[in-house]
Amino acid sequence: MRLSRYFLPILRETPKEAEIVSHRLMLRAGMIRQESAGIYAWLPLGLKVLNNINRIIREEQNRAGAIECLMPTIQSADLWRESGRYDAYGKEMLRISDRHEREMLFGPTNEEMITEIFRAYVRSYKDLPLNLYHIQWKFRDEVRPRFGVMRSREFLMKDAYSFDLTAEGSRHSYNRMFVAYLRTFARMGLTAIPMAADTGPIGGNLSHEFIILADTGESEVFCHKDFLSFAPPPADVDFDSPAALEEIVGKWTSRYAATSEMHDAAAFAAVPEEAKLSARGIEVGHIFYFGTKYSEPMKAVVNGPDGKEVVVQMGSYGIGPSRLVAAIVEAFHDDAGVVWPEAVAPFHVGVADLKVGDAATGKVCADLVQQLENAGLDLLHDDRDERPGAKFATLDLIGLPWQILVGPKGLAEGRVEVKRRKTGERELLSPDEAVARVAAAVKQARA
Amino acid sequence: MRLSRYFLPILRETPKEAEIVSHRLMLRAGMIRQESAGIYAWLPLGLKVLNNINRIIREEQNRAGAIECLMPTIQSADLWRESGRYDAYGKEMLRISDRHEREMLFGPTNEEMITEIFRAYVRSYKDLPLNLYHIQWKFRDEVRPRFGVMRSREFLMKDAYSFDLTAEGSRHSYNRMFVAYLRTFARMGLTAIPMAADTGPIGGNLSHEFIILADTGESEVFCHKDFLSFAPPPADVDFDSPAALEEIVGKWTSRYAATSEMHDAAAFAAVPEEAKLSARGIEVGHIFYFGTKYSEPMKAVVNGPDGKEVVVQMGSYGIGPSRLVAAIVEAFHDDAGVVWPEAVAPFHVGVADLKVGDAATGKVCADLVQQLENAGLDLLHDDRDERPGAKFATLDLIGLPWQILVGPKGLAEGRVEVKRRKTGERELLSPDEAVARVAAAVKQARA
Numbered sequence: 001m002r003l004s005r006y007f008l009p010i011l012r013e014t015p016k017e018a019e020i021v022s023h024r025l026m027l028r029a030g031m032i033r034q035e036s037a038g039i040y041a042w043l044p045l046g047l048k049v050l051n052n053i054n055r056i057i058r059e060e061q062n063r064a065g066a067i068e069c070l071m072p073t074i075q076s077a078d079l080w081r082e083s084g085r086y087d088a089y090g091k092e093m094l095r096i097s098d099r100h101e102r103e104m105l106f107g108p109t110n111e112e113m114i115t116e117i118f119r120a121y122v123r124s125y126k127d128l129p130l131n132l133y134h135i136q137w138k139f140r141d142e143v144r145p146r147f148g149v150m151r152s153r154e155f156l157m158k159d160a161y162s163f164d165l166t167a168e169g170s171r172h173s174y175n176r177m178f179v180a181y182l183r184t185f186a187r188m189g190l191t192a193i194p195m196a197a198d199t200g201p202i203g204g205n206l207s208h209e210f211i212i213l214a215d216t217g218e219s220e221v222f223c224h225k226d227f228l229s230f231a232p233p234p235a236d237v238d239f240d241s242p243a244a245l246e247e248i249v250g251k252w253t254s255r256y257a258a259t260s261e262m263h264d265a266a267a268f269a270a271v272p273e274e275a276k277l278s279a280r281g282i283e284v285g286h287i288f289y290f291g292t293k294y295s296e297p298m299k300a301v302v303n304g305p306d307g308k309e310v311v312v313q314m315g316s317y318g319i320g321p322s323r324l325v326a327a328i329v330e331a332f333h334d335d336a337g338v339v340w341p342e343a344v345a346p347f348h349v350g351v352a353d354l355k356v357g358d359a360a361t362g363k364v365c366a367d368l369v370q371q372l373e374n375a376g377l378d379l380l381h382d383d384r385d386e387r388p389g390a391k392f393a394t395l396d397l398i399g400l401p402w403q404i405l406v407g408p409k410g411l412a413e414g415r416v417e418v419k420r421r422k423t424g425e426r427e428l429l430s431p432d433e434a435v436a437r438v439a440a441a442v443k444q445a446r447a
Numbered sequence: 448m449r450l451s452r453y454f455l456p457i458l459r460e461t462p463k464e465a466e467i468v469s470h471r472l473m474l475r476a477g478m479i480r481q482e483s484a485g486i487y488a489w490l491p492l493g494l495k496v497l498n499n500i501n502r503i504i505r506e507e508q509n510r511a512g513a514i515e516c517l518m519p520t521i522q523s524a525d526l527w528r529e530s531g532r533y534d535a536y537g538k539e540m541l542r543i544s545d546r547h548e549r550e551m552l553f554g555p556t557n558e559e560m561i562t563e564i565f566r567a568y569v570r571s572y573k574d575l576p577l578n579l580y581h582i583q584w585k586f587r588d589e590v591r592p593r594f595g596v597m598r599s600r601e602f603l604m605k606d607a608y609s610f611d612l613t614a615e616g617s618r619h620s621y622n623r624m625f626v627a628y629l630r631t632f633a634r635m636g637l638t639a640i641p642m643a644a645d646t647g648p649i650g651g652n653l654s655h656e657f658i659i660l661a662d663t664g665e666s667e668v669f670c671h672k673d674f675l676s677f678a679p680p681p682a683d684v685d686f687d688s689p690a691a692l693e694e695i696v697g698k699w700t701s702r703y704a705a706t707s708e709m710h711d712a713a714a715f716a717a718v719p720e721e722a723k724l725s726a727r728g729i730e731v732g733h734i735f736y737f738g739t740k741y742s743e744p745m746k747a748v749v750n751g752p753d754g755k756e757v758v759v760q761m762g763s764y765g766i767g768p769s770r771l772v773a774a775i776v777e778a779f780h781d782d783a784g785v786v787w788p789e790a791v792a793p794f795h796v797g798v799a800d801l802k803v804g805d806a807a808t809g810k811v812c813a814d815l816v817q818q819l820e821n822a823g824l825d826l827l828h829d830d831r832d833e834r835p836g837a838k839f840a841t842l843d844l845i846g847l848p849w850q851i852l853v854g855p856k857g858l859a860e861g862r863v864e865v866k867r868r869k870t871g872e873r874e875l876l877s878p879d880e881a882v883a884r885v886a887a888a889v890k891q892a893r894a
Contacts (some may be wrong), residue, residue, distance in 0.1 A: 007514050007579060009568035033564055034549065035519055035526075041564060042517040044579075050517070067454050070489040070497070070602045071519060072482055073584055074541075078484075091546045094521075096553075098600075099538045099588045104483065106543075106553075108519070117480055117488060121456035132454060132491075137520055137584070150802070153545075154519045430815045 001347070003382045007044050010394055020216045023148030025338050029398045038145025038153030045398060048346035050156065053321045054135055056187050056343060064180035064239050066131040066160050071113050073137055077103035079112045082298050089201060094139045094153075102386075104138035109202070111294045111316055112340040113378065118312070119300040125165045125310065128302065129173055130281050133160030135321065149322045150282070150330075156322040160313045165304065167291065170313035174206065174289045175245035177317040179233050181285050182252065186232030189341030190331060192284055193227045195257040202316060203398065204290025208317075209259060211281035214330040215328035221281040222268050226253035228277075228292070252274050255395040259283075282327045289315040322357050338399030342445030348372075349438050350400040352391045354407035361406045364416065364431055368404060371432075375385045375439040396421065403444075448794070450829045457625035457841055467663045468596030469776035471787050474844045485592025485600030491866035492845060493772065495793035497603070500768045500775075501582055503603050505827060509582050511686050513578040513607050518560050519586055524550035526559045541586045553586035558741045558763055561608040565759070566747040567836075572757065576620055580607030582768065590786060597773040598665070605762040614738065616761035616847050619772060621653065621736045624764040626656050626680050628732050629699065633679035633765065635775060636788030636801050639731055640674045651737025651762075656706060658728035658839045661777040668728040669704035669715050669855040675724075681735065706730075729774045736762040742885070785846030786869050789892030795819075796885050797847045799829040799838045801854035808853045811863065811878055814852060818879075822886040843868065848892075849885045853878075 009030040020026040026032050058068065074096070080086035086093075086105075094106040106177070107113065114132060122130065128315045135158045145153050162173035178194065185192035190212045197209035211221050230252065238244045256271050258264065259281070262379030264335055268276065294300070304310040332339045349372060353365045365381060371381045380400065382391050388407065395403045405417040415428040418437055429437060456477040473479050478493030489497055507516065521543070527533035533552075541553040554560070561579060569577065582605045609620035620860050622803035625641065637659050643678075658668055677699065685691045703718050705711065707736070711811035715723065741747070742759045751757040779786045789795070796819060800812045812828060818825045827847065829838050837856065840865040842850045852864040862875040865884055876884060 005512065005514075007516070007568075007577060031569075033567065035563070036523045038548075039519045039521055041519060041560065043564075044514050044516050047517045049516060067452075067491050068494060069454070069491050070494045072486045072488060074483070074486055074586065074601050076483045086551060092542065094545065096541065096543050098541065099590070101481075113482060113488065115489075116482070120480065121454075121477075130454060139521065143546070154521055202600065261732070 001380050003380055004384050008398070009043065018148065020147050020150065020330070021333060022150060022216075022326040024120060024332055025329050025397075026148055026326065029338060032149060035189045036140060038151070040149055040154070045346050049325050049340070049344055050321055052160075052344040052346070053324050057135065057184055057321060060184040060187070061133050061158070061160060061305050062179045063183075063235075064131075064176045065176075065178075065441050066133045068134060069132050070134045071107070071110050071136060071274070073106055074104050075107045075113055076183065077105055079116060080105065081370065083112050083294050083296055084199070084297060085112070086333055088364070092140045092142065094141045101166050102130065107136075108138055108140045109157070109316070110134070110159055110316070111161065111202070111314075113299065115294045115298045115300050115314070116349070117316040118163055119298060122163070125302050125304050128312070129162065129164045129169055131162040131173060131176070133158060133317070148326055150326040152322065155320060158321060160317040162317070164313045165302065167313055170289055170291070170315055170401055172242045172245065174287065174315050175249045176239050176314070177287050178249050178252070179237060179239070179245050181287065181317075182232050182248070183235070185212070185284060187208060187343055188324065188328060189335070189343060189392060190284070190328065191228060192222055193221075193257050193281075194219060194252050195223065195259050196262045197259060197286060198261045199288055199290070202290065203293045204315075205287045207290040208287050209283050210285035211283055211329060212327055213260065213279045214282050214327065215280055216330055217280035217282040218259040219283060221258070222260075223257035223262050223277050224271050225275045225277045226255050227252075227257065230359055261355045282323075282330065284324055285317075285319045287315065289319040301335055308414070333399070335398035336393070340399045342402060342442060347380040347400050347403040348377045348442045349404060350380045350395045350398075351404045352389045352395060352406065354389075354391065354405060356383060357384045358408055360411050361408055364407050364411060368406070368416070368431055368435060370437045372438070375435060377439060377442055385401070402430050402441065404438065448827050451756060451831050453827070455845070455850065457844065458492065459850055465595065467594050467597065467777070468780060469584070469597060469663075470772040471781055472776050473773065474843070476785060479596060485589060485598070487596055487599055487601070489575045490657045492793045493731060495844075496772050496787070497768055499791040501605075501769050504582065504631055504766055504768060507627045507631040507634070508580050508605070508607060510630075510682075511623045513580045513624075513627075515581060515737070516579050517581045518554070518557050518583060520553055520586070521551050521596055522554045522560055524552055526563055527552065530559050530741050531744060532559070532563075532648070539587045539589065541588045541775055544546050554586055555587045556604070556744070557581070557606055558608065558761075559745065562741045562744075562745045562747050562761070565610055566745060567612070569749060572749050572751050573760055575759070576609065576611045576616055578607055578609040578620060578623070580605060580764070592735055595773055596769045599769065602767060603769040605766045610747070610764045610766070611760045612749065612757055614760055617736055617738070617762055619689045619692065621734065622689070624734050624762070625655065625685050625696050625699070626686070626692050628734065628764075628766070629679050629695070630682070632657060632731060635771065635791055636745070637731070637775065637778060638675060640668075640670055640704050640728075641699050642668060642670065642706050643709045644706060644733065646735055646737070650740045651735045653736040655715060655734050656730045657732035658706065658730055659774055659778060661729050661774065663749075664727035664729040666728045666730060667707040668705070668726055669710050670704035670724050671718050672722045672724045673702050674699075674704065682750065701831060728824065729770075730773055731774050732764075732766045732851055734764040746830070780846070783840070784844035787846045787848060789848050792848050794827040794847050795824045795889045796849040796851060797827045797829060797842045797845075798851045799835075799853065800836045801835045801838065801852060803830060803832045806856055807858050811853050811858060815853070815863070815878055815882060818882045819885065822882060822888055824886060849888065851881050852883065
């Protein structure tokens with residue numbers, strides 16, 4: 001992508017309304033724009049990151065056996081009356097009357113609708129287990145939206161819903177998502193710690209929040225330091241094996257970890273002093289097992305092996321991709337800007353022509369672009385007629401993992417400068433070497 | 448994907464409420480489910496088609512130089528007061544009050560919001576031309592939603608918005624989208640005819656609807672038969688060349704074509720009798736040039752080359768991906784079900800084990816699945832314990848372009864049956880030949 005033809009509205013000033021670093025950097029880097037309180041437009045750079053996050057989520061949901069569908073944003077109030085949540089949900093629900101005065105709402109979550117879909121079609125235990133997910137915009141009318149897309153009113157959510165014949169089967173479905181979540185966050189470069197959690201308006205009696213540690217997190221959390229060195233589950237984990245998953249979940253729940261709501265001071269006191277970690281965290285995922293809370297009132301039943309009707313066991317599993325963009329910025333930035341992990345970076349590499357109009361730099365940039373594209377890399381080519389300083393600042397701010405800087409001085413010796421954003425390391429290489437260097441690094445990060 | 452683990456709720460009965468064939472087939476094939484009047488959930492098979500359509504749209508938008516962003520669904524009423532459309536839009540607009548009694552709405556289109564984004568950032572003519580698009584759910588509160596996703600209330604729309612310094616530049620931007628649309632529909636297997644169109648609530652004085660011919664179409668259309676044999680623009684068309692695009696647009700507007708609202712009986716009378724085509728059509732895209740209709744009241748201006756402020760020239764360009772799914776079914780079906788064009792088919796090929804439990808058919812199916820996946824094909828493996836007749840009917844109904852049928856009788860002679868859905872042609876081939884046959888056909892269709 002040529003930057004002169006792209007839409008990357010960098011802000012020079014730090015926006016005053018932004019209280020946390022991710023909000024500031026996302027505004028400055030031209031990733032998002034607020035359209036109303038807690039409602040954001042995703043500008044091209046922000047959308048690319050969001051899509052990369054969605055891609056990783058999808059791959060791991062599919063790997064764990066979940067199947068993607070897509071439910072609408074607008075729901076009927078009657079559906080929520082069936083579960084008893086219509087009145088209970090309170091003012092966070094955005095309630096709407098249509099032209100025929102029918103009561104509708106903008107879905108804050110989809111337990112009711114997916115249960116309606118399930119009961120409409122599924123009749124037999126033979127069709128279980130089933131896990132359906134979608135990635136769709138939700139709305140929660142927060143009293144005080146803030147922190148940019150970290151706590152917005154309109155937000156993207158991946159929500160999965162599992163259906164099983166037995167509580168034991170449902171536990172396996174829960175573990176599938178638990179393990180998928182560990183892999184999902186690890187692939188984004190995040191260490192997410194599963195913590196015993198309150199179930200709130202979703203309900204149920206088994207629940208984990210996945211929390212990443214960050215000073216600006218809204219939750220106070222307490223956990224064992226061992227979590228920071230646990231290796232995530234491998235790609236070839238057998239999701240069909242209850243024992244294999246139970247072992248992974250067992251390991252990741254073997255140490256103390258809780259948010260403040262669930263904190264047990266006595267249990268935490270038993271953690272060795274040097275292993276105690278008391279910090280702030282950002283919730284990036286939340287999973288629930290709630291048995292028959294929705295299937296019972298909504299009559300989602302199947303015929304069991306003995307021909308008798310069985311009310312199905314359910315769980316639900318949420319990840320917030322839009323919040324994750326902000327959480328990743330909180331975890332990966334420095335004074336100059338964002339430092340994207342390779343897996344979610346909007347472009348793999350930026351190529352900056354430091355003297356636009358110079359035939360030599362122009363030719364080398366064009367060749368580099370061609371070669372990098374041939375190697376399957378997504379790149380941003382800064383071909384704007386700007387000072388080198390402005391180009392360095394832009395590339396640092398938007399945080400692409402690699403920069404290739406092409407100036408007349410280096411070229412006189414046949415060299416371009418390759419800079420790794422994360423470490424600031426710089427190397428003078430020939431253009432061919434530069435392509436090989438970056439392509440190899442990106443390939444390795446993808447593996 | 449193993450069908451036993453998929454969610455494909457086939458209906459045996461034809462749903463009574465469905466008046467047109469696409470609605471009937473999409474319900475029967477388990478692609479969609481109505482959740483409220485005119486509001487649909489996309490079940491897994493339907494979502495796959497919708498995503499394939501979105502992919503083609505994105506590729507062609509990007510090729511034409513448009514840049515993807517993503518605006519929110521909920522908009523502020525104040526934004527629409529600026530353009531004067533808040534009161535004018537009428538009851539089709541879904542109006543909402545949030546918890547603080549602020550007036551909001553579910554966006555039916557995004558001219559106002561994109562103009563707000565543009566004016567917030569763009570200051571100079573040097574940043575033009577600019578074309579931003581997004582693919583987002585919209586809501587239009589139709590009095591009488593019907594025909595399934597053909598005329599739903601919540602629907603997906605790709606809408607692009609162009610900004611130019613001059614009317615001449617805006618004409619080029621309009622032509623870019625005109626040509627992109629011709630390519631987009633052609634890639635889906637559709638012949639879409641651009642017709643002079645009324646501009647309605649969007650406004651402006653230059654507009655084309657892209658119409659595909661179908662007996663169940665809502666619009667009455669009149670055109671010259673030559674359109675049916677025009678070749679679509681090639682992939683390497685130079686979108687930066689005004690002359691090249693003008694030539695293509697000139698060709699595609701050189702014959703009479705109009706919807707009933709714009710029909711000129713005298714002009715149509717001049718079309719040679721044997722070339723007259725009077726038919727019904729489905730609108731699948733609509734493009735508008737409206738100059739300064741929004742930029743003037745909303746003060747979207749840039750500094751021109753002479754330093755003076757210039758109000759920018761705008762156009763907008765819509766395609767309905769959710770409606771397109773239905774339109775494609777209207778165009779491609781037979782008595783047995785849908786017949787997907789290769790480019791949008793939910794899976795390229797279905798592999799049916801005709802005797803589940805038989806070691807030989809099971810082994811060959813497993814091998815076929817592996818080989819087809821290695822060849823990069825997306826396949827559905829019918830491993831359900833069902834009668835062959837039910838499997839044939841399911842595969843015909845869901846309309847995958849290719850079927851590989853694996854039964855014990857054929858296998859005794861080392862053969863599987865390859866059926867092409869579109870023609871009904873059947874061939875008895877070895878499993879290796881079957882893979883090669885299907886892979887080659889899919890590869891050709893993709894090219």
